[in-house]
Amino acid sequence: MSIRERIRTFIVDTFFVDEFGDDDSFLRKGLIDSTGMMELVAFLEQDFGIKLEDKELVPENLDSLTRVVAFVERKQQRLPQVG
Amino acid sequence: MTSRMPFVRVPAVVAQLEALRKSVEPRAQRAVAMVRARWLFRAVQSVGHNVAAYGPISVHNAGEMVLGDRLTFVGGMLPSSLVCHPGARLSIGEETQFNYGVSLEAWKSVSVGARCMFASFIRVGDRDGHHTAPIVIEDDVWVAHGAIIMPGVRVGARSVVAAGSIVTQDVPPDTLAMGNPARNMSLELVARDTGS
Amino acid sequence: MMPFHQSLSRELGGLLSRLKLRRCQEVGDSPTVLGRVWIHGAGRVHVGSRVVLDGRLAPIELHAMSSDSLIILGDDVAIEGGASLEALSSITVGPGARLGAFIKAMDNQHHPLRGNRHERPPSVPMVIAEGVTVGSRAILLPGAQLQKGCTVAPGTVISRKIPAGVTVGGAPARVLRREVTG
Numbered sequence: 001m002s003i004r005e006r007i008r009t010f011i012v013d014t015f016f017v018d019e020f021g022d023d024d025s026f027l028r029k030g031l032i033d034s035t036g037m038m039e040l041v042a043f044l045e046q047d048f049g050i051k052l053e054d055k056e057l058v059p060e061n062l063d064s065l066t067r068v069v070a071f072v073e074r075k076q077q078r079l080p081q082v083g
Numbered sequence: 084m085t086s087r088m089p090f091v092r093v094p095a096v097v098a099q100l101e102a103l104r105k106s107v108e109p110r111a112q113r114a115v116a117m118v119r120a121r122w123l124f125r126a127v128q129s130v131g132h133n134v135a136a137y138g139p140i141s142v143h144n145a146g147e148m149v150l151g152d153r154l155t156f157v158g159g160m161l162p163s164s165l166v167c168h169p170g171a172r173l174s175i176g177e178e179t180q181f182n183y184g185v186s187l188e189a190w191k192s193v194s195v196g197a198r199c200m201f202a203s204f205i206r207v208g209d210r211d212g213h214h215t216a217p218i219v220i221e222d223d224v225w226v227a228h229g230a231i232i233m234p235g236v237r238v239g240a241r242s243v244v245a246a247g248s249i250v251t252q253d254v255p256p257d258t259l260a261m262g263n264p265a266r267n268m269s270l271e272l273v274a275r276d277t278g279s
Numbered sequence: 280m281m282p283f284h285q286s287l288s289r290e291l292g293g294l295l296s297r298l299k300l301r302r303c304q305e306v307g308d309s310p311t312v313l314g315r316v317w318i319h320g321a322g323r324v325h326v327g328s329r330v331v332l333d334g335r336l337a338p339i340e341l342h343a344m345s346s347d348s349l350i351i352l353g354d355d356v357a358i359e360g361g362a363s364l365e366a367l368s369s370i371t372v373g374p375g376a377r378l379g380a381f382i383k384a385m386d387n388q389h390h391p392l393r394g395n396r397h398e399r400p401p402s403v404p405m406v407i408a409e410g411v412t413v414g415s416r417a418i419l420l421p422g423a424q425l426q427k428g429c430t431v432a433p434g435t436v437i438s439r440k441i442p443a444g445v446t447v448g449g450a451p452a453r454v455l456r457r458e459v460t461g
Contacts (some may be wrong), residue, residue: 014439015439015440016439016440025275027272027274027275028275032244033273033422033438033440033453034259034261034273034274034392035245035261035270035436035437035438035439035451036438036439036450037268037272037273038261038266038268039261039451039453041266041268041451042453043453053455054266054267054268055412057266057267057268057269057272058268058269058271058272059269059271059272062272063272064391075297091400093334096421135338143335159340160317160337160338160340160361160363161361171340200390203363204381204383205381214280223396225392225396228383228385228418229416229418243391243392245436246383246418246420246436246438247416247418247434247435248450250451257393259392261450261451262450262451263449263450268395270392271393273392274280275393276393276394
């Protein structure tokens with residue numbers, strides 16, 4: 001499963017939102033609230049083995065599916081791949 | 084059923100009395116709250132004007148306590164408590180509001196800014212089992228229900244500490260701190276600006 | 280056959296419970312109220328049958344804030360001391376749900392996170408379904424919907440829908456266990 005699908009599956013399963021586009025803003029569409037965003041961050045760290053710095057928790061990185069995917073890909077490239 | 088007295092319309096009188104009660108009651112409660120605050124904070128070196136305590140508060144002041152103008156302490160199921168140990172300083176800026184069950188304890192220094200909002204069951208203490216370090220909470224901070232702020236933490240202006248969080252590191256301004264241990268995220272990520 | 284003094288004290292206990300619930304608009308059969316229960320606000324509070332409100336530890340607060348607020352406690356609901364339910368629109372607690380000590384349930388945040396703190400954000404009616412268990416000191420924020428039979432671990436903060444039969448806990452919350460179906 002691609003990164004995009006894994007994240008989309010998590011969002012759909014966790015927040016019960018079915019219809020949302022890849023570029024929809026989580027905040028403006030009311031898809032994810034603040035506690036939900038924290039859960040998304042915890043999911044990204046656990047599932048993709050990356051560490052998000054507090055200063056990276058900004059809309060430019062996390063406010064839509066496209067942005068999250070791009071951000072995760074950037075983080076993974078910077079990290080040495082294990083295994 | 085109509086009144087037997089010809090010129091008195093009972094429902095109108097009742098409605099007027101009710102309206103009178105509604106207008107007088109809050110002011111009476113506020114007057115009582117201000118007198119109560121005077122009494123509760125009698126051992127405090129510097130208390131601002133129009134400080135109101137709508138419920139019991141336990142105050143122990145052996146250090147230096149400075150309270151600003153127009154503070155509000157709301158009453159509830161548990162009393163709030165303000166404790167200032169010898170040689171310590173506890174200061175609260177003006178117009179800060181406290182819900183019930185808030186516990187502020189200073190061994191060295193706890194400083195709360197102006198126009199902050201403290202919800203219920205909050206613990207702010209500058210000493211834990213290991214060390215003592217001053218706590219600074221800047222202006223316009225909102226601390227939500229059940230949050231705990233640990234020693235040495237500085238919470239920046241206009242930040243929000245989410246419900247049930249345990250804050251162990253500094254929180255920059257305009258940030259939401261959430262979780263255990265709390266992590267900081269930009270408020271722009273989770274909230275739209277609601278205007279001025 | 281119960282001795283006379285026992286049945287008398289039981290009757291008196293029932294009357295006292297009803298007296299403590301006198302500000303509720305509807306009360307079902309045989310409520311049990313121990314200690315203090317605060318029911319305030321201009322709204323309505325409906326209580327089902329056989330509820331147990333144990334306010335001996337600290338008062339239980341049922342606060343239906345405005346005149347169109349509604350708090351509904353279903354049959355067999357048990358609430359421990361210090362629990363506080365604050366409804367601006369509505370909080371519904373389903374049959375058999377148990378709410379632990381010092382939990383907080385609110386359907387409105389009362390202040391926006393940014394901007395003018397005096398504006399009030401919209402309320403989200405809260406539903407706690409049948410057979411839910413909420414651990415002590417848990418916080419249910421606007422948007423929380425606990426579906427049938429789910430469990431919230433003590434101290435957890437929830438603001439989203441929790442599916443039926445799931446156990447959630449931790450901060451940030453995550454699913455600890457799912458009910459095995461079939």
